[in-house]
Amino acid sequence: MKKIILTAAILVSSLTVKIASAQISLNINIGSQPAWGPVGYDHVDYYYLPDIDSYYDINAHQYVYFDNNVWVHGAMLPPRFGNYDVYRSYKVVVNERNPWVRNDVYKRKYASYRGRHDQVVIRDSHDEKYRNHYVERKTVRRVDVVKHDNRGHGHDDHDHGRGHRD
Numbered sequence: 001m002k003k004i005i006l007t008a009a010i011l012v013s014s015l016t017v018k019i020a021s022a023q024i025s026l027n028i029n030i031g032s033q034p035a036w037g038p039v040g041y042d043h044v045d046y047y048y049l050p051d052i053d054s055y056y057d058i059n060a061h062q063y064v065y066f067d068n069n070v071w072v073h074g075a076m077l078p079p080r081f082g083n084y085d086v087y088r089s090y091k092v093v094v095n096e097r098n099p100w101v102r103n104d105v106y107k108r109k110y111a112s113y114r115g116r117h118d119q120v121v122i123r124d125s126h127d128e129k130y131r132n133h134y135v136e137r138k139t140v141r142r143v144d145v146v147k148h149d150n151r152g153h154g155h156d157d158h159d160h161g162r163g164h165r166d
Contacts, residue, residue, distance in 0.1 A: 032058055035123035036086040038093065039130065046099055047091040048106050050113040052081050055100055056091075064100055071100045087123065090116040 033044055034056075046064075047056040054065035054077070062073045065081075077084060090113045092106070099106060122130050 032061075033122060034058075034061075034086070036091075036121050038091050039120050039122055039125040039127055041093050043095065044093050045096070046094040048094050048099065048110060049084075049086075049089060049091060050107075050110045051089045051115065052077070052084050053103070053107055054081075055094070066100075066103075087121055088117045090114075090119050 033041075037044065037047065037058075044058050046058065048054075049056060052065065054063055056063055057073070060073070062075055063077050064071055064073050065077065066072075067078060072078075092110050092113060094106065096102075
């Protein structure tokens with residue numbers, strides 16, 4: 001009888017741990033999405049950025065763009081995308097490993113999204129599930145860290161993207 005109770009207790013506790021870890025994983029992914037990401041997604045691996053035919057890797061916090069015949073991964077976009085506004089441009093959620101390998105498919109499929117500016121981003125959402133995201137962002141903005149380059153010019157490094165902030 002003791003063995004049956006002990007076995008049942010272990011089984012119940014292992015199920016509880018699996019459920020808890022799934023919930024934690026979901027919350028971590030939501031929190032890692034940048035404020036300029038589109039609303040309505042609980043899981044995102046990449047954003048395809050049709051305006052610049054590039055990607056943003058959510059987990060690595062890096063852009064993936066084509067440069068000199070290779071796909072480059074970097075924390076910032078190159079200067080040629082200096083006028084690109086991540087808050088106003090359209091983002092397509094892609095949950096596929098290494099989507100740039102099939103870039104021709106995404107480029108063709110989402111060509112009509114180029115130039116669209118009608119997507120609601122997390123920063124502008126009033127959805128309750130993003131409430132903590134806003135509180136954290138607002139706190140971070142008050143204590144923004146400014147990095148200085150060797151010429152004394154400062155720039156901030158929040159939101160992992162180029163674009164204006166209101």
